[in-house]
Amino acid sequence: MSATATATTTPVAASANVIPFAESAARVSRDTRPLRLITCGSVDDGKSTLIGRLLWDTKAVKEDQAATLARDSGAQNDLGLPDFALLLDGLQAEREQGITIDVAYRYFSTDRRSFIVADTPGHEQYTRNMVTGASTADLAILLADARVGLLEQTRRHATIAALMGIRQFVLAVNKIDLIGYDKAVFEKIAAEFREFGLALGVRQITAIPMSALKGENVVLSGTEAMPWYEGPTLIEALELATSRSTQAGGFRLPVQRVVRPGESFRGYQGTVSGGAIKPGDSVAVLPSGTVANVKQIVTFDLVRNAAVAGDAITLVLDRQVDVARGDIIVSIDGQPMTGTSFDAQLVSLQPGGIEPGKRYWLKSGARRQRVTIEPTSQLDLSTGQWKPHASLLSMNAIGKVHLSFEEPAVFDAYEQNRATGAFILIDPDTLNTVAGGMVTAKRADIGGIHRGKEGEQRVVLSLPADLAEQLMASELFASRRDEADIRRLTAAEAAEFFSNAGSDI
Numbered sequence: 493m494s495a496t497a498t499a500t501t502t503p504v505a506a507s508a509n510v511i512p513f514a515e516s517a518a519r520v521s522r523d524t525r526p527l528r529l530i531t532c533g534s535v536d537d538g539k540s541t542l543i544g545r546l547l548w549d550t551k552a553v554k555e556d557q558a559a560t561l562a563r564d565s566g567a568q569n570d571l572g573l574p575d576f577a578l579l580l581d582g583l584q585a586e587r588e589q590g591i592t593i594d595v596a597y598r599y600f601s602t603d604r605r606s607f608i609v610a611d612t613p614g615h616e617q618y619t620r621n622m623v624t625g626a627s628t629a630d631l632a633i634l635l636a637d638a639r640v641g642l643l644e645q646t647r648r649h650a651t652i653a654a655l656m657g658i659r660q661f662v663l664a665v666n667k668i669d670l671i672g673y674d675k676a677v678f679e680k681i682a683a684e685f686r687e688f689g690l691a692l693g694v695r696q697i698t699a700i701p702m703s704a705l706k707g708e709n710v711v712l713s714g715t716e717a718m719p720w721y722e723g724p725t726l727i728e729a730l731e732l733a734t735s736r737s738t739q740a741g742g743f744r745l746p747v748q749r750v751v752r753p754g755e756s757f758r759g760y761q762g763t764v765s766g767g768a769i770k771p772g773d774s775v776a777v778l779p780s781g782t783v784a785n786v787k788q789i790v791t792f793d794l795v796r797n798a799a800v801a802g803d804a805i806t807l808v809l810d811r812q813v814d815v816a817r818g819d820i821i822v823s824i825d826g827q828p829m830t831g832t833s834f835d836a837q838l839v840s841l842q843p844g845g846i847e848p849g850k851r852y853w854l855k856s857g858a859r860r861q862r863v864t865i866e867p868t869s870q871l872d873l874s875t876g877q878w879k880p881h882a883s884l885l886s887m888n889a890i891g892k893v894h895l896s897f898e899e900p901a902v903f904d905a906y907e908q909n910r911a912t913g914a915f916i917l918i919d920p921d922t923l924n925t926v927a928g929g930m931v932t933a934k935r936a937d938i939g940g941i942h943r944g945k946e947g948e949q950r951v952v953l954s955l956p957a958d959l960a961e962q963l964m965a966s967e968l969f970a971s972r973r974d975e976a977d978i979r980r981l982t983a984a985e986a987a988e989f990f991s992n993a994g995s996d997i
């Protein structure tokens with residue numbers, strides 16, 4: 493648990509209608525920060541019904557909505573229950589077309605915690621919305637219809653959620669009422685998903701048998717119908733989950749705007765996307781690597797003595813430095829990766845797919861850079877294995893790729909920072925967003941080895957300083973050390989050097 497969370501050890505007080513699932517859970521320290529979640533799964537698995545149920549049973553539904561629901565759903569289902577999916581109001585189009593068409597955010601809370609849920613559509617062509625919802629979520633509720641088990645679309649959504657950094661999953665085995673509350677079927681689906689989750693590196697999986705329609709094991713207990721199930725209800729699992737902290741890690745300010753209202757004032761505006769800062773702290777401007785100290789932090793009309801992730805600020809530095817929109821101001825300790833070559837994973841979102849070797853625009857925060865993509869493997873959704881793959885990544889494919897930039901780029905690994913680790917790709921011809929991606933690592937820019945001037949025997953390595961340090965320290969290089977000169981450059985200098993070095997590289 494993060495230091496910012498409020499830890500309590502109060503026993504679970506049985507709030508109205510909620511039955512604690514186990515005494516042991518009562519002793520777990522709780523994270524009381526709001527939890528962001530997404531629901532995903534295939535069409536008709538019951539997502540809308542489940543969210544409707546959550547809102548209804550946690551009393552998030554206002555009286556006027558309740559009246560409308562009772563009127564609209566009148567004879568709509570055989571059990572004589574209201575159609576909870578209709579609670580997802582505002583989605584008139586869904587009711588007309590029979591599909592959910594965008595990401596809708598809902599808010600609900602219990603005595604212990606508040607929740608923000610993104611309802612993302614199940615149709616394959618809306619994977620893009622799923623990516624949007626997943627990028628901010630702490631936990632994914634994955635629905636599976638108990639009658640059909642895990643479908644390819646369910647696996648695809650689980651994979652995207654895992655790629656987007658979600659590490660907590662609830663597998664909601666829904667419509668269990670339609671298979672006579674069969675324990676064996678539930679256990680089979682749960683085991684199959686756990687195995688799939690392991691391949692994705694996800695270990696925190698809570699499988700819950702439920703009937704969203706009847707409200708069993710959602711907020712209210714389902715013990716009467718499923719005495720064999722001893723785990724948590726959905727709401728109990730959600731109350732126990734952890735929110736991710738954006739304040740951990742180094743300070744990051746992607747610069748959205750440079751303001752110069754007068755000669756004496758120059759400020760850099762943006763929203764802090766990681767860490768914290770205070771006046772006097774040393775910062776570096778990337779990709780140039782210029783160092784300065786923070787003189788002032790200004791918000792709207794106040795001068796502040798600190799700023800943390802999520803704050804929109806104007807930063808004033810103690811000296812004139814060259815900062816442009818798209819640069820990132822970072823803490824000196826724990827800097828992001830700077831380089832021209834990165835590994836990433838991406839989800840292709842356009843019918844045309846992603847073409848190897850084609851130049852795209854990559855957009856991350858306020859930065860937009862030219863990039864070429866080289867796919868290296870593609871995920872086989874039926875097995876969870878990566879298959880070597882060197883050609884086009886077609887629509888909805890999930891692939892591992894190399895990114896090559898013409899200018900130095902700055903990223904965190906997505907695991908470390910979702911804002912500075914994520915990007916979208918834009919097709920320069922159509923201006924469509926063709927992929928969403930996450931950076932996983934920097935690739936060594938070892939393209940920087942070249943011969944010195946003619947006649948010189950020694951190898952000159954002109955490398956960004958961090959890489960030069962690593963190389964000097966490595967075993968691999970130890971025996972060759974006196975054959976080479978190492979020049980430590982800033983990443984920008986190194987890139988410039990090599991773009992001028994031409995065919996020597």
Ligand SMILES: Nc1nc2c(ncn2[C@@H]2O[C@H](COP(=O)(O)OP(=O)(O)OP(=O)(O)O)[C@@H](O)[C@H]2O)c(=O)[nH]1
Pocket residue numbers: 534535536537538539540541542569577590591592613614615666667668669670702703704705706
């Ligand atoms: N018997 C039973 N029916 C359910 C349950 N949950 C949902 N349903 C029914 O299944 C159908 C589909 O439910 P929805 O909530 O609309 O499914 P969805 O996944 O949101 O579908 P899309 O919005 O099209 O992606 C509806 O007729 C629901 O009443 C359940 O637990 N038991």
